[in-house]
Amino acid sequence: MNADTPGRLLGYSLPFSPTGASSLVPAPPWHFSGEVLMVEYRADPGAVSSFLPRELARVPSTGLAAAIFGDWQSCSSGGEELLDPVRSQYREFYIALACQLGEQPVARCPFCWVDKDFSLVRGLIQGYPKKMGSIAMTRTFSVGQATPGTAEGSQFGGTLAAADRRLVEARVTLEQPSEPPALMLAPLVHTRYFPAWDPSGSGTEELVMGGSSAQEVADVWSGSAELTFFDSPIDDLALLAPIEILGGYRFSFAETLNGGRLVSQDGR
Numbered sequence: 094m095n096a097d098t099p100g101r102l103l104g105y106s107l108p109f110s111p112t113g114a115s116s117l118v119p120a121p122p123w124h125f126s127g128e129v130l131m132v133e134y135r136a137d138p139g140a141v142s143s144f145l146p147r148e149l150a151r152v153p154s155t156g157l158a159a160a161i162f163g164d165w166q167s168c169s170s171g172g173e174e175l176l177d178p179v180r181s182q183y184r185e186f187y188i189a190l191a192c193q194l195g196e197q198p199v200a201r202c203p204f205c206w207v208d209k210d211f212s213l214v215r216g217l218i219q220g221y222p223k224k225m226g227s228i229a230m231t232r233t234f235s236v237g238q239a240t241p242g243t244a245e246g247s248q249f250g251g252t253l254a255a256a257d258r259r260l261v262e263a264r265v266t267l268e269q270p271s272e273p274p275a276l277m278l279a280p281l282v283h284t285r286y287f288p289a290w291d292p293s294g295s296g297t298e299e300l301v302m303g304g305s306s307a308q309e310v311a312d313v314w315s316g317s318a319e320l321t322f323f324d325s326p327i328d329d330l331a332l333l334a335p336i337e338i339l340g341g342y343r344f345s346f347a348e349t350l351n352g353g354r355l356v357s358q359d360g361r
Contacts, residue, residue: 106214118215119169122351127165130230130251131342132263132318133274134158134335141190141333144203148300148357149192149282157191158333159276160263160320162230162251163346167212183209184228186253186261187221188333189276194356199302200279204330206255219353220283220301226255243314245269249343260330264319265341271315274342278308282356304353313344 103113105120138156145154163185168174174181187205191198206226207213216223231249234240241247245268253261281303289296318341322334 106218117211118218122170122349123167123215124169124172124347124349125165125167126347127163127345128230128232129164129277129342129344129346130162130249130263130265131274131277131344132160132265132320132335133276133339133342134160134318134320135337135339136190136333137336141192144190144333145192145201146284146300147359149194149199149201152193155191156336157276157339158335159189159274160186160261161189161277162186162228162253162263164230164232165212180211183207183212184230185212186226186228186251188330189279189281190333191276191279192282194282194302198275198279199282200276201282203333204328206253206260218285219303219350220285220299222284224255226253226260228253243267243312243343247314256325256327258323258325260323260325260328262319262321262323263341265343266316266318267314267343268316269314271313271342273310273313273344274315277342277346278310280305283353299358300356302354302356304350305348306351307347307349309345309347311345313342315340315342317341 102109104116106116106118108115135156136158138154141154141156142150166181185207187202189200192201205221205223207223213223230251247267249265251263285299287297318338320335322331324331
């Protein structure tokens with residue numbers, strides 16, 4: 094939008110304004126750095142398949158899934174958000190389901206919760222099914238007794254609550270340094286969906302590849318894990334509850350997002 098044109102407003106996302114400074118989400122690229130707590134598990138394969146769009150459900154599901162907690166810091170290309178931390182820091186919980194797009198291993202996110210509005214709207218732009226929630230994770234520090242450290246036997250916890258209900262509890266006990274879990278690195282395939290407001294319109298429905306690049310993983314530890322999902326009258330998360338725990342991970346992760354790739358015009 095041209096700021097010199099009368100009546101034209103600026104911005105990458107709503108709200109628009111004469112200068113564009115009011116947009117909740119700035120234009121990409123978006124850079125992310127953070128700490129991740131992850132539990133890999135198997136859910137009921139039939140339940141997993143029921144959450145997949147047609148393009149991802151052509152190969153029978155193995156039920157492989159992951160519950161992922163992230164403590165993130167993000168910024169746009171100028172990095173100014175890092176000096177205004179309320180605009181850069183947030184926490185997240187999401188589910189990743191292993192699946193295939195043709196012959197390519199990919200992942201699908203059926204549920205995601207975050208604790209900041211800019212992350213929620215940024216996710217909806219990409220196709221993440223984000224909701225607002227309360228996410229807590231054990232943190233580490235270099236000194237003192239109120240930190241588990243990063244060593245054999247260190248224990249970490251993560252919790253998710255939303256709409257006044259506890260939905261997820263996870264615990265990971267570190268056992269040894271490890272390779273990164275493949276499901277964390279798999280390309281995500283999302284559905285970008287925006288309903289039509291005019292009843293005669295068709296809205297927007299697109300299946301898209303997530304577009305993650307410049308991925309970095311460091312300080313990976315694996316170990317044993319516990320994971321519990323709780324029933325909710327307003328969420329179907331418990332349908333993907335674990336039937337077998339495969340293991341837990343803790344690691345540092347970074348990536349850059351700068352747009353994705355259209356797969357099809359029908360995202361479901």
